[in-house]
């Protein structure tokens with residue numbers, strides 16, 4: 001029997017309380033964004049520090065909003081690594097923006113599930129319209145149809161799934177891979193993001209089903225090696241089905257020669273997917289349009305507005321020139337989801353059913369900054385990265401390890417004291433250097449390994465970053481390098 005508890009109030013927070021807490025929270029957000037530089041970029045928490053402050057059991061009774069908000073300062077903020085900080089230079093320095101945050105707020109308030117057109121026509125139609133805007137901004141031809149997924153990893157998963165669906169002679173949708181007498185093979189460069197292999201894992205293709213292609217001295221996929229690999233695989237009984245070219249690789253932002261890779265895909269009938277998760281947005285800048293050269297021949301392209309288009313995570317745009325194949329791969333409509341309108345139902349084009357209204361924040365970002373405003377910000381990031389590359393080149397104690405086509409700089413320290421030392425010693429020095437830089441909290445950089453060498457990576461992409469922050473970053477790096485050398489004696 002259900003017990004009645006007449007004293008417990010039901011329903012949501014009152015409109016008055018929502019207004020009061022909402023205003024309080026907007027003030028809190030405005031102050032947080034404005035005073036960002038008070039915080040160390042990288043959280044100083046140790047594992048367990050946050051968890052220890054959270055009660056082990058949920059509150060039996062309601063708590064006041066004031067108390068909850070106070071805990072954001074006390075418990076949550078110390079455990080935040082500030083991706084909004086203008087000196088966040090790690091990984092790809094992604095950033096939200098005022099209009100993007102407000103877009104998220106509206107989207108949370110509307111709480112739309114855009115699975116079908118009828119479950120909110122505005123969610124579907126705004127997504128279609130805004131992705132057509134973005135397509136024009138990137139200079140992609142009209143045949144590219146777009147959909148928003150959460151991340152580039154999921155976009156690439158859908159690319160490989162569509163590529164598998166496009167195979168002639170095997171109905172993978174009906175039969176899966178069981179009983180297939182040839183193993184599928186996908187191709188990507190040694191520098192491609194791990195999401196290609198994750199997609200292969202998820203699709204039952206297996207890690208051996210991804211063949212890594214060697215790169216040239218600027219970390220770009222070598223088309224001759226790709227061609228050779230496909231021929232060898234065909235002879236050995238593999239079934240080549242997909243190539244992922246990357247424009248803006250994760251480690252160095254190198255750009256695979258898509259215009260040379262596309263004819264190879266055409267020759268062997270392979271799906272061409274382009275990973276422009278980071279590099280794609282650069283095409284909004286007229287003089288950087290070359291980044292998507294050759295992409296008009298692609299079957300699919302992923303571009304992440306949450307990486308370099310000032311849109312809060314998550315928002316990944318997947319363009320496909322053969323959306324009917326994607327639909328064949330994923331459309332499955334049970335009785336309870338049947339609808340009669342002749343309109344796009346985005347649930348037909350992917351694995352997820354429920355979907356957030358992400359187009360709203362992208363729409364607000366594009367409208368607020370305008371195409372010229374977005375291009376100006378990306379252009380500035382690229383020019384500061386190029387300036388930093390010049391300072392590194394002019395300093396005999398540092399060495400640049402990759403070209404800088406966009407806004408990420410790869411380098412390492414090679415101070416005089418380490419002349420002639422084995423490479424492990426230079427690596428260890430740079431590992432210690434990065435550790436010292438990040439512990440200190442003024443800036444946050446990350447690393448990669450290039451041709452076996454431990455490499456410091458400094459990425460520029462935050463909307464609040466100015467040239468002065470890059471000057472400061474270079475100063476911090478040099479200061480920590482000198483300090484470390486002194487300590488070594």
Ligand SMILES: Cc1ncc(COP(=O)(O)O)c(C=O)c1O
Pocket residue numbers: 092150151152153154193195246248249250275276277278304316
């Ligand atoms: C080139 C590239 N592709 C894909 C990804 C994966 O992105 P996401 O986190 O959106 O899955 C990344 C992440 O940095 C990336 O650099």
